Amino acid sequence: MKDREKNTMLSDAMIIYRKEIRNLIKDKRTLFATLILPLLLMPVIFIGMDTVMGRQMDQVREKTYTLVIRNNDDPQLIAVIEQQLFIDIIDEPVVGSLIIEFPNGYSMGDETDVNIYYDSTSQSITFASERLIRALQEYDRILANKKLTEFDLDLESLYTIKTFRVDTAPEESQGTEFLVMMVPYLIIIYTFAGAMSVGIDTTAGEKERGSISIILVNQISRTSIALGKVCYVLSMGVASSIMTFSGLLIAFTATGGLMGESSFSGFAASSLVILLLVLIFTSMLAASIIVLLGSLAKTVKEATSYVMPIYIIVVLLGVLTMSLDPSSKPLLFLIPFLNSIILMKGAILGNATLLQLLLTVISLSVVISLLIIATSKLYNSERILDSAVN
Amino acid sequence: MVEVSNLHKAFRAKKQSKQVLSGLSFTAEPGRIYGLLGPNGAGKTTTLRLISTLLKPDQGSIRIDGLDTVKESRAVRDKIGLLTGEMKLSGNLSSRESLRFFGELNHMRREYVDQRIDMISKKLGMDDYIDRPIDKLSSGMKQKTSIAVSIIHDPQVIIFDEPTSNLDILATKVVNDFLLDAKAEGKTVILSTHVLSEAEMLCDDIGILLDGILAVNGKKEDILATQESGRLDDVFFALAKERGIVS
Incomplete structure (x- = not known):
């Protein structure tokens, strides 16, 4: 059985x-x-990406860039650029240099176009060119402020509206x-x-x-x-x-x-x-x-x-x-x-x-x-x- | 005892019906080996699947120790042990674990399964590797494990479908020795093969299937006596020629 x-x-x-x-x-x-x-x-993917990207950003930020500034020797310009980047000002460009070119005969306060020359194949130089744009915008604000002071005004007093975006989604979302x-x-x-x-x-x-x-x-x-x-x-x-x-x-x-x-x-x-x-x-x-x-x-x-x-x-x-x-x-x-x-x-x-x-x-x-x-x-x-x- | 009576089976595929078996009848008795012979596609595997309750006949009946394979399929499955040549044991489980699994599938109690494993392992000489993963076994060892799986529940009827196909000579011997032992123990053995020399050596009774029809059925000696040479391959080729299967 x-x-x-x-x-x-x-x-x-x-x-x-x-x-x-x-x-x-x-x-x-x-x-x-x-x-x-x-x-x-x-x-592995996220931590790897985070680490690599963080390290790359650190390298890009800590790097000293060679910069040629044409037709403008204003020390204030160099000062605002130095707030954004480590730079080494040189007279003639070398490989990997950035160039800021003001037009011939430029004098401070002129309305003008400024060209920034950079090599887009380099990630660090592209980053530096973006920082130069920021520096030039800051420089523009300084020059504008200078003009306004002649009329007893400053840039801040020209702005009347401040905009804020408020998220209405629940806090946890x-x-x-x-x-x-x-x-x-x-x-x-x-x-x-x-x-x-x-x-x-x-x-x-x-x-x-x-x-x-x-x-x-x-x-x-x-x-x-x-x-x-x-x-x-x-x-x-x-x-x-x-x-x-x-x-x-x-x-x-x-x-x-x-x-x-x-x-x-x-x-x-x-x-x-x-x-x-x-x-x-x-x-x-x-x-x-x-x-x-x-x-x-x-x-x-x-x-x-x-x-x-x-x-x-x-x-x-x-x-x-x-x-x-x-x-x-x-x-x-x-x-x-x-x-x-x-x-x-x-x-x-x-x-x-x-x-x-x-x-x-x-x-x-x-x-x-x-x-x-x-x-x-x-x-x-x-x-x-x-x-x-x- | 296995009693096959007037068995018919057809398969339908793509709106077409193919008759595989037509009026098959034979009896396999305890203590004897019944050899079901025939070329590929003759209907050997279908016959064994019908006996094993895997398929249902269109017509006719099969009784195993008096039990009907359709109406009492579960009780029939308790009485039969099936091994097919296409079965390739693999995986990371050991032979012992595989046997325990098949014991569970047969609703056997663990203690009884373990008793059976010890007994079968000794009988088939599996003690040295019974706890080794199946993937790491030789083909002969795997074949012994396959045999053990088919008899873990101590079946009275043993059905082996082309068990030596793709096996080397050593593994083939393992199977053949087992079949002779089973016969000596009084089991009913049905063996399907297309290796005629193997059938001639092992079988007591023989049925030759040609195109789904049992062309010859009877005691081996009587069948061999129909040819002067007394050889099974001559019997087979004479039949095949008679039916126009070979020229």
Whole structure:
């Protein structure tokens, strides 16, 4: 008499799930690419960019530039330039010199055109030329002030209006432009990318290795097998996106919000909960699509050719919606992937509503359920045995 | 015992139907090896998939120890152990971990699975590498692991579909020795192969499939006696010529 255990559909699915996870844990390369890389990538890119850009700026600022000033020997001009740059005044230009050219016969206070000659292929010289423009504008103000003093006036007294721009966005949403643009895009990409390799391997890869028929000739139902595979792939998608999100968090904290004043610090707990929910449901959707397409394919190559167009559409959707303002039109929250992106933007800005979340969750749940039912039907049909070797 | 009766199977693709099996009937008995022979595309794999409950017949029936493969598929799966030549074990799990996984798939208790692993490992000589990742095993070691996977639940019927295709001589010997042992233990063994010398050496009963029809079915000795040479390849080519498959 054989020693048997009683199992349910879900616990049977967990047998498949646990086996896949055990196999993955031992596969250091896939583990690194799916989980560790997304965590490290953003900090490495952002901190790297921050460091390199900061160092370059320091070098450019601390450099001494050779400058030729033609037809103007006013010491005040040199003084304002020295406030902007370290300079070495020379008579004749050499390679890499900048030139400020006043017209022949120029005398202080004349209305005139001044040319600045610079080499645009050099980043530092371009920077110096911008600083020279600032210095000449300051010099112009000094000359204008001199003229006005003859009439007992100064430049400040000529201005009557002072303009200020006041941000009316909630305090926690201010300075989140970069996050609104980048976070949904990156999360949606990594959700898909994280699930893709493991999803294809566990479906089409299983067929290619010829082990699918052996797995099917056992005591667990084919629906449990399909469910176990979906659970495994969606876990990897969720894990990959959480790692990406954590990587962004680390990157922003370490760089103090590169590309502006963006920061996660003002995030409300509700926003983080919405982000996490969207992330889980989007991962489930990506996993369900990948498992279905991977199961339809006979080989890994064929599965990749099925999944890639969907991935490209998702990437395109991410790019096209980068500068899209979060919308409140309920209909948009019924379109899979688009609803995830818009809701994530809303969560970051702190204006996502419960209705929007509900519509998104319901819409994604319906699509995910349909995909899982289709996968289960496929596993229960003879077509699941189609493989390259037949 | 496996009783195949009047089996028909067709596959439909792109609105076309292809008849793969037409009226197949044979019996495989305990303590004997039944060899299902035939060229590629004759319907050997389809027959074994039907016996293994992976496919359902369009017509006819298959009974394993009295159980119907369609109506009592789960109970049938408990009685059969399947190994296919296309199966390429790979991955980072060890042989022991793989066997535990297949034990779980068969709803076996952990202690019983571990007992079976110890027993099979000793029998097949797997003790030295049973905890090594499968990816690091030789083809012979992998084949022993595949055999172990197929019998972890102690099946009464063993179904091997082209088990030695793509195997070297040493790994082939592992499979053949196992089949002879299984026969000696009173198991019912069904072996599909297109290697006639292998079939001649291992099988007690033989069925030759040609274009989905069982052209010959019976005891090996009776079949070999139909040719003067007493060789299976001569029997096969005579049949193939008779049916216009070879000129």
